[in-house]
Amino acid sequence: MRLVTYTLDDTTDRLGARIEDHVLDLATLADRAGVQLPADLLSFIRAGSAARDAARQLIDGDPTGWPAEAVHRIDDVSLRAPLRPGKIVGVGLNYVEHVEESSRSLDTDKELPTRPVLFSKPATAVTGPGQPILHNADLTSQLDWECELAVVIGRTAFRVSEEDAFEYVFGYSIVNDISARDQRRSGQWFFSKGQDSYAPFGPCVVTTDDVPDPMALDLSLRVNGVTKQKSNTRHMLFPIARLIADISSGVALEPGDVIATGSPSGVGAGMVPPEFLVPGDTVEATVEGIGTLTNPVIDAR
Structure with missing residues (x-):
C-alpha cells in the first residue's frame, strides 16, 4: 500500500491510499463497508496488522463499488508529511563515497566508521511535499541536500537482533536531510540538521509488502532539474537491519519513528567548487518504488 496524508481545500488532514493517479479516502471507504479504521497514519501504524489487513481488503475490492466521495x-x-514522528534518527556517513567526500570537504574522519554514526532531528523539522525549505541567511550560507531512504517503524523495538529487525518495520519513505554545514558546533550536528523545515518527508509511506528488497533501491536527487546524487541503497555501509539493531540496543524505537538511513555522495559541500541551496531553488529527492519528494527553497527572513 502507498499511504498518504492529504487535505482537500486545506481542511483537516486525512488518511488515504494512492492508487495510480488517485487517492482513496480510507475513512470513507471503511465507513461504507461498516469497518472502523484510524483516521491518521500514526494511529493506523499503532493499530497493527488488523488495520493493515482491513485497509488492504478495502483497497483490493471492486473499484466500481467505491463511493464517489x-x-x-x-x-x-x-x-x-505522512506523519509527525516521535523521533527521527539520522545516520551520518553511511555510504563509503560520502565518507570520502565528507573527509575532504567537511573535516570528518577519513576512516570508515566501525559503528553507525547517529544524530537526531526534532519532529519540528518535518515538512511535507511541496512545502518550503527555509533558507535563513542570518543562520547559514551553506544550506545543503541529502537524499535518504526513510525507514518507518511499525512496533516498539528494543534490543532487537539483526535477524529479527525487519519484523519491526512498517514501511519506507523519503527524507531529504537538509543541513546547514556552517552550523556544526564543535562536532555537534543538532542545530545544523534540526532547524525547522530541515526534514522534508514523504510523499507517501509504502508498506513493507510492496518493497521486496529495500537494500536494492536506486535513489537520486536533483536541484533545478540537474542531477546531483545518484546511487543505490545496496551501497550502505551499515544496512537497515544493522541500524535497527544498533539503535534499539539502547534506545526504544516506537511506532511511527523514522530512521533516515544516510546519504550517498554528491552533496553540495562535496562539489568542486561547493554548491549550496538558495531561495528560488527546487529540490527533488527520488527513491525507486516510493516516488519523488519535491520542495522549493524560500527566503525565511
Whole structure:
C-alpha cells in the first residue's frame, strides 16, 4: 500500500491510499463497508496488522463499488508529511563515497566508521511535499541536500537482533536531510540538521509488502532539474537491519519513528567548487518504488 496524508481545500488532514493517479479516502471507504479504521497514519501504524489487513481488503475490492466521495484525483488534493514522528534518527556517513567526500570537504574522519554514526532531528523539522525549505541567511550560507531512504517503524523495538529487525518495520519513505554545514558546533550536528523545515518527508509511506528488497533501491536527487546524487541503497555501509539493531540496543524505537538511513555522495559541500541551496531553488529527492519528494527553497527572513 502507498499511504498518504492529504487535505482537500486545506481542511483537516486525512488518511488515504494512492492508487495510480488517485487517492482513496480510507475513512470513507471503511465507513461504507461498516469497518472502523484510524483516521491518521500514526494511529493506523499503532493499530497493527488488523488495520493493515482491513485497509488492504478495502483497497483490493471492486473499484466500481467505491463511493464517489472517497475517490480524488491526485491533482485535486494537497499531500502533507505522512506523519509527525516521535523521533527521527539520522545516520551520518553511511555510504563509503560520502565518507570520502565528507573527509575532504567537511573535516570528518577519513576512516570508515566501525559503528553507525547517529544524530537526531526534532519532529519540528518535518515538512511535507511541496512545502518550503527555509533558507535563513542570518543562520547559514551553506544550506545543503541529502537524499535518504526513510525507514518507518511499525512496533516498539528494543534490543532487537539483526535477524529479527525487519519484523519491526512498517514501511519506507523519503527524507531529504537538509543541513546547514556552517552550523556544526564543535562536532555537534543538532542545530545544523534540526532547524525547522530541515526534514522534508514523504510523499507517501509504502508498506513493507510492496518493497521486496529495500537494500536494492536506486535513489537520486536533483536541484533545478540537474542531477546531483545518484546511487543505490545496496551501497550502505551499515544496512537497515544493522541500524535497527544498533539503535534499539539502547534506545526504544516506537511506532511511527523514522530512521533516515544516510546519504550517498554528491552533496553540495562535496562539489568542486561547493554548491549550496538558495531561495528560488527546487529540490527533488527520488527513491525507486516510493516516488519523488519535491520542495522549493524560500527566503525565511
